[in-house]
Amino acid sequence: MERVDVLEKRLGEVENKRLVEAEDPQPRGADYRTTLESPMGGLRADVVPSMAEPTAGTSPYQGHSSFDDLSIQAAEFAKQATDIERHQDGPDVETTLDTLRLALRDTKSTPSTADYEFNRVQATSHGSIILPLPANLIIAILQHIKKQHPVFLSSYAINDPALVEDLSRQVYFPTNAVTIGHITALHAVLYFLLREHITLSTALCKDYDLKPLLDKCEQNVNSGLETYDVFAVPSFENLLALTMGMIKAQEETKPLLCTTFISAAASQCQRLGYHREITYRNDQTGRREHMRRLFWTVYVFDKNMSLLQGHSSHMQDFEIDAKYPALSPIVGVRPWDESFIVAIKLARIQGQIYNNLYSTMAIKSSSPDREQHINTLQANMHEVRAEFQQIDPSLVNHRQIFVLSRKHWDVMYYSTLTSLLRGSLMTGSVARISTQCFHAARLCLQSHMQCFSGYLDSGFLEDKDYANWVLHCSSFSSFVVIFLHAVAGSRMDDVELLDDMVGILHKCQASSKTSERLFQVCGTFAKLARQLVEARNSCVGTYSRQQDSLQLDIGVHRSEAMAGETM
Known part of the structure; x- marks a missing residue:
């Protein structure tokens, strides 16, 4: 506390000086724009160049592991189903498909300058x-x-x-x-x-x-x-x-x-x-x-964003030999550090999932090689989960928030597991979604609902906090996987799960443009699923009820997604 006392004394002197010099806040030296020469100095922030608007028609690239890529494919599969049994579906399904096309086109729209800069706060009197x-x-x-x-x-x-x-x-x-x-x-x-x-x-x-x-x-x-x-x-x-x-x-x-x-x-x-x-x-x-x-x-952050957006990460594991952060000896802080290390291990797996299953080279790999990668990574994920469950939260600081973070971790775990398993046996033209993948996707959406309830029940967190730190930090491909399962298997329980999730998205849509777009896309998927299930239209891919697995022909549509088309 002595260091703080000294700092308090010196800051008090600064505050007195500030009252005298406040009338002249302008820079007084050549280096004033890049350095703070004294506690009372000012920093000119007007050296920032203005940003040019992004070129029209240039939407951010979204690769194979992204929600956008899977959404475009799923929408095309649904369109195929309606083409096959058009006489049973009626005009409502066609209208919903058109709405879905528009919603997906919006996700591919050219970003504005505002997407690349922070929200603006009102300027102070000092400009x-x-x-x-x-x-x-x-x-x-x-x-x-x-x-x-x-x-x-x-x-x-x-x-x-x-x-x-x-x-x-x-x-x-x-x-x-x-x-x-x-x-x-x-x-x-x-x-x-x-x-x-x-x-x-x-x-x-x-x-x-x-x-x-x-x-x-x-x-x-x-x-x-x-x-x-x-x-x-x-x-x-x-x-x-x-x-x-x-x-x-x-x-x-x-x-x-x-x-x-x-x-x-x-x-x-x-x-x-x-x-x-x-x-x-x-x-x-x-x-x-x-x-x-x-x-x-x-x-x-790098590994998670890599898997979410479908591009290689900037940090490659073969270059890294840095040790993990040290664990705090303080009993109330140690569980937070242990959770950090588990998050690092999960992030490493996320990077491996992209490299081994969704990268350009991985898409061309043989089915046995991909299956071996999936089995190995799935075993690694089970180990990470077991390690996480061994963390003792009984004496942790800020226990309520720490317990809530564990619900968030469930979402991250099951969304990552879904991304891993949905790459099962994918080649250039065929993808098979297994019963394990469907199960992981279902657990992911259920974890979302539990986490959202926890955020609201906390008394100090809001819808936007859940949207920013849970919804948009994890892959939402699980939603599309359940959509495919609902339609292929004519599962009304899946439709109800989709509707429940859309209810949460509806509450979060006002938090940002990204949340609003996600609500529009997922809400339309859920509506389409209900219409197709009620029409008994199950012509999405080849579904095995006995094995609870779905085989999809993705060859043509994958190339379209890569080109950024929206049907």
Whole structure:
């Protein structure tokens, strides 16, 4: 606490100085645009170049493992079924198919500039000048994290309150020039800590009006993350800023922006050598564990996004020999660290699923080779799940949130398992969906419903939190798999499961454009499934009721999906 007391004294001096200098916030030196020369200095954020609108007709690529790719194929299979038994289906089915075509076309629409940048907060009275937050607020935050380990510091990226204190000292009392990376990284960490105080309605909310301070902090973060230096210059602080930006983009349901940060962060990890254990052995900065946690956080996001969007990951396992993050000796923190390591192991499997089953080379591989990969990876997934179930949450900090995170993990596990099993025996022209895949998909949707209920029952999380951190962090291919099973097997229980899931999507649709599009696509699939099942139209592929498996001819439609067509 002595270090915090010293910082409090110095920040008090800064606050007094600030009152005198507040009338002249303009830059006063040549380096003012890239450094914070004093605690009272300002940073010009108007150096950010404007972004050009994406070229018309250029939609983001979505590969074989993506929800979009499977949705397009499933819609074509449904169209085939109606063509075969058109006389039984009637005009309602045709209308629903047309609606589905439009919904899928919307998912392939050209993104706007807004998809690649953060939501804008209202500008402060200082315009583009970035100024420090009130000194007493910084002190209050540092004192709070010393007394009680916050949820945010139990997360993947950082877990040490001393790092927050060090960043505060470097930015507010620099002995060397402070880069935009330092400033952005600190404000990003403070942004998430303030968000946690507001979400949990802590005592700090009674002492300060946190909302305008949060907006000011967010403006600082957004401005810093839009500078060239943060993206281009490899450093610990820039990597921390990019990692925070990656998390913030996920929080705002900006998958394209999140992918941009992942790419930049992965590149910096490699140039800094964070993927190699020798880097940590030779480290002289005292930040070895902080570096390690940043690297593995980027790794987890990279592998997950790779499988979700259907492209190879930036980090390849054959180049990595860095050890996992150390487990905390604190009994209340250790379960969080154990969960982090399990998440890393699941992410590694996600990367292997894409490489061995969905990559361009994997699609051309023989059925025996693919089957061997699936069996091996399925066994690995069972081991990871067993390890996760052995984590003891009885003494964990923030127990309610930790228990809720376990429901989230169930969704991640079963959605990944569905992606693994639906690649079973896939060749260039045929795909077979097994009873195991159908079972995993069903468990995935059921886990979604349990997780959603947990979020609402928590008392402090909302629909948008579930949408941002559960719905859009996991593959929703399970929904399409159950749609195919419902139609092929004429299963009304599957239709009801789809309807229940659509009910959740309906509640989340207002959270973002991505959520709205997902609701439109899945709602139309569910409506179509009910119409086809009620019409007893089961002409989707070749369904074996005895084995509960479905064989689909995908040769022609896969090439269409690759070309980005929507029927």
